[in-house]
Amino acid sequence: MTAVAEPGGDRGRGRDDGRIRSRWAPYVTTVRYLVLFALACFFLMPVYALLVTALKSPSEVSVVRMWQWPHTLSLDNFHLVWPKLRDGFTNSVLMALPASILSSVLGAANGFVLAKWRFPGADFVFALILFGMFIPYQAVLIPMFQTMSATGLRGGIPGLVLVHVIYGLPITTLIFRSYFAGISEELIEAAKVDGAGMLRTFAFVALPVAPPAFAVAMIWQFTSAWNDFLFGVLLTTKERWPITVALNNIAGSQAVPFNEAMASALLACLPTLLVYILLGRFFMRGLMAGALKG
Amino acid sequence: MQRQRMNQIVVSLAAALIGVAGVAGCSKAKEPAKEAPKEAAKDPAAAPPKEAPKEPAKDQVEVFSWWTGAGEQEGLDAMIADFKSKNPSIEVVNAAVSGGAGTNAKAILANRLQAGNPPDSYQRHAGLELADDIKAGKVEDLTPLYGAQGWNDKLPKGLLDAITIEGKIYSVPVNIHRANLIWFVPKTLQALGIAGPPKTWKEFMTQAKTIKAKGKTALAIGPQWTQKHLLETVLLGELGPDKYTGLWNGKTDWKSAEVTAALDMFKQVLSVSDIKSSAPDWQPAADRVTDGTAVYTVMGDWLDGYWGRAKKLAFKTDYDVAATPGSAGVYDFLSDSFTLPVGAKHRAAAEKWLIECGSVSGQDLFNPQKGSVPARTDADKAKYQGYLATALKDWQDPATKIVGSLAHGVVANNALGSEIDTALGIFVENRDSAGFAAAVAKAYAATK
Amino acid sequence: MMRRIRAWGPGLLLILPSLLVLAVFVYGFLGWNIRVSLSSWRGLVPAHDFVGLTNYTQLFDDVRFTHYDVPNIALFTLVFVAGSLAVGFFMAVLLDRGVAGEHVFRSVYLFPMAISFIATAIIWRWLLDNGGGESTTGINKLLVDAGLESWRSNWFKSESRWAIAAIALPAGWSLSGYVMSLFLAGMRGVPEELREAARVDGASEPKVFWHVVRPMLLPVLMSAVVILAHISLKTFDLFYAMDQKNIKIDTPALYMWFTTFDGGFYARGAAIAALLLAGVATVIVPYIWYAVRAERTR
Numbered sequence A: 001m002t003a004v005a006e007p008g009g010d011r012g013r014g015r016d017d018g019r020i021r022s023r024w025a026p027y028v029t030t031v032r033y034l035v036l037f038a039l040a041c042f043f044l045m046p047v048y049a050l051l052v053t054a055l056k057s058p059s060e061v062s063v064v065r066m067w068q069w070p071h072t073l074s075l076d077n078f079h080l081v082w083p084k085l086r087d088g089f090t091n092s093v094l095m096a097l098p099a100s101i102l103s104s105v106l107g108a109a110n111g112f113v114l115a116k117w118r119f120p121g122a123d124f125v126f127a128l129i130l131f132g133m134f135i136p137y138q139a140v141l142i143p144m145f146q147t148m149s150a151t152g153l154r155g156g157i158p159g160l161v162l163v164h165v166i167y168g169l170p171i172t173t174l175i176f177r178s179y180f181a182g183i184s185e186e187l188i189e190a191a192k193v194d195g196a197g198m199l200r201t202f203a204f205v206a207l208p209v210a211p212p213a214f215a216v217a218m219i220w221q222f223t224s225a226w227n228d229f230l231f232g233v234l235l236t237t238k239e240r241w242p243i244t245v246a247l248n249n250i251a252g253s254q255a256v257p258f259n260e261a262m263a264s265a266l267l268a269c270l271p272t273l274l275v276y277i278l279l280g281r282f283f284m285r286g287l288m289a290g291a292l293k294g
Numbered sequence B: 001m002q003r004q005r006m007n008q009i010v011v012s013l014a015a016a017l018i019g020v021a022g023v024a025g026c027s028k029a030k031e032p033a034k035e036a037p038k039e040a041a042k043d044p045a046a047a048p049p050k051e052a053p054k055e056p057a058k059d060q061v062e063v064f065s066w067w068t069g070a071g072e073q074e075g076l077d078a079m080i081a082d083f084k085s086k087n088p089s090i091e092v093v094n095a096a097v098s099g100g101a102g103t104n105a106k107a108i109l110a111n112r113l114q115a116g117n118p119p120d121s122y123q124r125h126a127g128l129e130l131a132d133d134i135k136a137g138k139v140e141d142l143t144p145l146y147g148a149q150g151w152n153d154k155l156p157k158g159l160l161d162a163i164t165i166e167g168k169i170y171s172v173p174v175n176i177h178r179a180n181l182i183w184f185v186p187k188t189l190q191a192l193g194i195a196g197p198p199k200t201w202k203e204f205m206t207q208a209k210t211i212k213a214k215g216k217t218a219l220a221i222g223p224q225w226t227q228k229h230l231l232e233t234v235l236l237g238e239l240g241p242d243k244y245t246g247l248w249n250g251k252t253d254w255k256s257a258e259v260t261a262a263l264d265m266f267k268q269v270l271s272v273s274d275i276k277s278s279a280p281d282w283q284p285a286a287d288r289v290t291d292g293t294a295v296y297t298v299m300g301d302w303l304d305g306y307w308g309r310a311k312k313l314a315f316k317t318d319y320d321v322a323a324t325p326g327s328a329g330v331y332d333f334l335s336d337s338f339t340l341p342v343g344a345k346h347r348a349a350a351e352k353w354l355i356e357c358g359s360v361s362g363q364d365l366f367n368p369q370k371g372s373v374p375a376r377t378d379a380d381k382a383k384y385q386g387y388l389a390t391a392l393k394d395w396q397d398p399a400t401k402i403v404g405s406l407a408h409g410v411v412a413n414n415a416l417g418s419e420i421d422t423a424l425g426i427f428v429e430n431r432d433s434a435g436f437a438a439a440v441a442k443a444y445a446a447t448k
Numbered sequence C: 001m002m003r004r005i006r007a008w009g010p011g012l013l014l015i016l017p018s019l020l021v022l023a024v025f026v027y028g029f030l031g032w033n034i035r036v037s038l039s040s041w042r043g044l045v046p047a048h049d050f051v052g053l054t055n056y057t058q059l060f061d062d063v064r065f066t067h068y069d070v071p072n073i074a075l076f077t078l079v080f081v082a083g084s085l086a087v088g089f090f091m092a093v094l095l096d097r098g099v100a101g102e103h104v105f106r107s108v109y110l111f112p113m114a115i116s117f118i119a120t121a122i123i124w125r126w127l128l129d130n131g132g133g134e135s136t137t138g139i140n141k142l143l144v145d146a147g148l149e150s151w152r153s154n155w156f157k158s159e160s161r162w163a164i165a166a167i168a169l170p171a172g173w174s175l176s177g178y179v180m181s182l183f184l185a186g187m188r189g190v191p192e193e194l195r196e197a198a199r200v201d202g203a204s205e206p207k208v209f210w211h212v213v214r215p216m217l218l219p220v221l222m223s224a225v226v227i228l229a230h231i232s233l234k235t236f237d238l239f240y241a242m243d244q245k246n247i248k249i250d251t252p253a254l255y256m257w258f259t260t261f262d263g264g265f266y267a268r269g270a271a272i273a274a275l276l277l278a279g280v281a282t283v284i285v286p287y288i289w290y291a292v293r294a295e296r297t298r
Helices: A025-055 A076-116 A122-131 A138-150 A157-181 A185-193 A198-209 A211-227 A230-235 A243-251 A258-278 A280-289 B002-033 B037-046 B072-086 B100-114 B128-135 B143-149 B157-163 B186-192 B201-213 B224-249 B257-271 B282-290 B302-310 B347-358 B360-370 B387-396 B414-430 B433-447 C002-037 C054-060 C063-096 C102-114 C117-127 C138-145 C161-188 C192-200 C205-216 C218-234 C237-242 C252-261 C266-297
Strands: B059-065 B090-096 B121-125 B171-173 B175-178 B181-184 B217-220 B294-298 B320-323 B330-334 B336-339 B401-404
Touching: A025 A076, A025 A258, A025 C063, A025 C102, A025 C117, A025 C161, A076 A122, A076 A157, A076 A198, A076 A211, A076 A243, A076 A258, A076 C002, A122 A157, A122 C002, A122 C266, A138 A157, A138 A230, A138 B100, A138 C002, A138 C252, A138 C266, A157 A211, A157 A230, A157 C002, A185 A198, A198 C002, A211 A243, A211 A258, A211 A280, A230 A243, A243 A258, A243 C117, A243 C237, A258 A280, A258 C102, A258 C117, A280 C102, B059 B100, B059 B347, B072 B090, B072 B347, B072 B360, B090 B347, B121 B128, B121 B347, B128 B336, B128 B414, B143 B347, B157 B171, B157 B330, B157 B401, B171 B347, B175 B360, B175 B387, B181 B186, B181 B282, B181 B302, B186 B294, B201 B217, B201 B224, B201 B257, B201 B294, B217 B282, B224 B257, B224 B294, B224 B330, B224 B401, B224 B414, B257 B433, B282 B294, B282 B302, B302 B387, B336 B347, B347 B360, B414 B433, B414 C063, B414 C252, C002 C266, C054 C063, C054 C266, C063 C102, C063 C161, C063 C218, C063 C252, C102 C161, C117 C138, C117 C161, C117 C237, C161 C218, C161 C237, C192 C205, C205 C218, C218 C252, C218 C266, C237 C252, C252 C266
Parallel strands: B059 B090, B059 B121, B217 B294, B330 B401
Antiparallel strands: B121 B336, B171 B336, B175 B330, B181 B294, B181 B320
């Protein structure tokens, strides 16, 4: 459960060095690459279908020609669906950004206290917090529905941000707790000796070293909030639909033209894919932390 | 060094995220110019009603519907425009919610009603779909409004019966759709040597043998709700209108032998349909009829809009329609209607909206767009062409028997409807007629 | 005593707001959900009566729940968890010993995780289309083109009890890269000296793996199983966007949604949710207990 570990980068270990190679080794290596390549094809297959369909001109698109390369590249499909997705996209940005920042900040405070400023029963409290990240959300839907309606928070983005912050707390707390557990006790002690209180130690000792954990927590939270459907469909009205709900309503029926469905799906997952491509390392650490989360 | 790299990455992350927001923001600012004027007209609704500035000087009415699709949106806009010209001092807030044949809208509405924050008027399928709202005391009795407007003489008696709940009427029907229709392509029938659409389900089964021998599918079917739609037409055709209506008011016993026999017929019909590779929605199912792989499809009259307008096919020559087997002279209807919620913030304006919904001009503006017929029998016939002309003639014919649709919320309340969904899903899997009848009988008793 | 409180008091105070909202939104809501499941609430107006376990006993009589939802989710969990573990583990083994372009392979295997289940479902619904003849498409089309006509399947629309297993394909596509990462991290967490020592003793590379690496992967395996199993039990959007109201792929999570928000059977929905919670808790609680304890003894 010590979370922030990652598979050791790209370093090949050169483990073959100095050992007698089996004469089958070259074949084994070839087969291994072939298998790796075949697996890569499997994982990329849906993306291929998605990309070639989305890039065909609408007149060329046909379900049965799903696998065929486009004759001419065209962005018409995106022009077609973007106006329908735009609001959802904006809503998701407006929702996912504050949700990820707020829950990271709160998670940092929690993680710091649970790792370095422990009170009696801190582990038990931590276990209780952790449980919150595994619950099936169906089991809180009805009460959430009632509470959010009663407080007038249902319908808009603030309510959605609130639930994402709250249900994001367990994982961010976990990430920061694991991270702060790794900073040396002496630093904290030194601050204490200097007479710094808890808040000062947190602000001037812990936070300055925390950016990596913030990156992990925020990326993780951003991705989960962006990809969430259940809370979005329960808590928002049409004007405030996040992208997933908008996507499901636009492309959710197969009566929708195939090309539009594919182009919408592509647009809807662009931001998280971008985060993944640009910041894959942190994304990965978030995943590890989730050993974690679902 | 490690830290420095981390910091760089965090900065680039922030930049990337801000970039995304920026792009979205910019295009948001730019887009409206590109938008069609129709969208612009709808824009006031984009702000949630709660946040709409309250201007005491100008009265407003918030109208909640799921009319966002092609045709219906234009129809609603036309009706709103007509309302505005009659009531210039009242602003209409169009709170239309799209998606899922009204399922989304219903969930949202349920919330608002629960929270005691109803719109000023909201759309429901006429009939028992409204029963829960009535039981919960969420809607006002409109019987006095009917009296004042003289609507009781303008609407067919069968319709009034279907929407009267314990002696009172709670909603104003705007449009009428017909569910019991079987659609086909005349040329396909000729090619197969079939004289005409079947008069009974038994005849349908005979035809199905011929069709199967020629390598075609007798009946194209779609997702679960279209199967429910088919079920209601088979029940109607086999039991006749009176006993069919009896299923929903307790006079016909679900467990009786005739109902079981009708359900057995439904099983047979399913067996000659393409249910094993059913179409994902009703439009692709209809496509199978026009492309010639299937011969018939059972669907409501919105199919006319799909074929006639979207696909530009010609009524009578490219496609034709008949009452489903055994239901000639019966109008299995569904209707969208508007209500007056208890606690509406602008009650007087809402009443004016309902008057618009019940008016000849309102209905004649809405229905030709939507592809339905007006609920009123004194509507202007000249406005309805092609299929709609025949539909209106049938609707206005006093001899026509009117029954309510199951799949579209007229004869079953939400609870019973969802229980029948469950039972039907299982029925289609295990084909156990008696089991299905027992399950529905139980659900009917429990949800009455 | 006062000194100790002064020592840890501020910390407690700092996290108190988080603890309070979690207490309400997690434990309060779970409790309230159970309370609802013991009432007769149906329709728009909440009922606060008390009907005991009626909703639960009715569920055990409910064909949809007992004959479809529960077997379905059991089958799905089995196929999805076993499949993702096998594929993920296999990929980790292939990558573990240093492969040129490892970074690229890893990224390719992992990226589906960044895509929402809704988008995943929308793509895969077409890949798993079962249209026949002229309208053959998706994976079936690939199979037919490859001369494997007999392998074509109706996927999640097939007659078989196992129809729901087809959904394990997109689910596994989404998550086996994640399992791979977990295993890879676990394998690389094994100190090189241990392996070296075994090699010095003359163990072949597979034997090193079996006797040195494998035992150390048990905690990883456990984490992976728990995570996948709980995702499997609670997943809603993947099925919802794939094919609504197809009883072949109906699960408790879907039944809960439809019966509650379509049918207005709030109490029944709450009972289904409570049973789901119980299912998840039997997997999760021992796991958390084990994890927190393991950490303390470390």
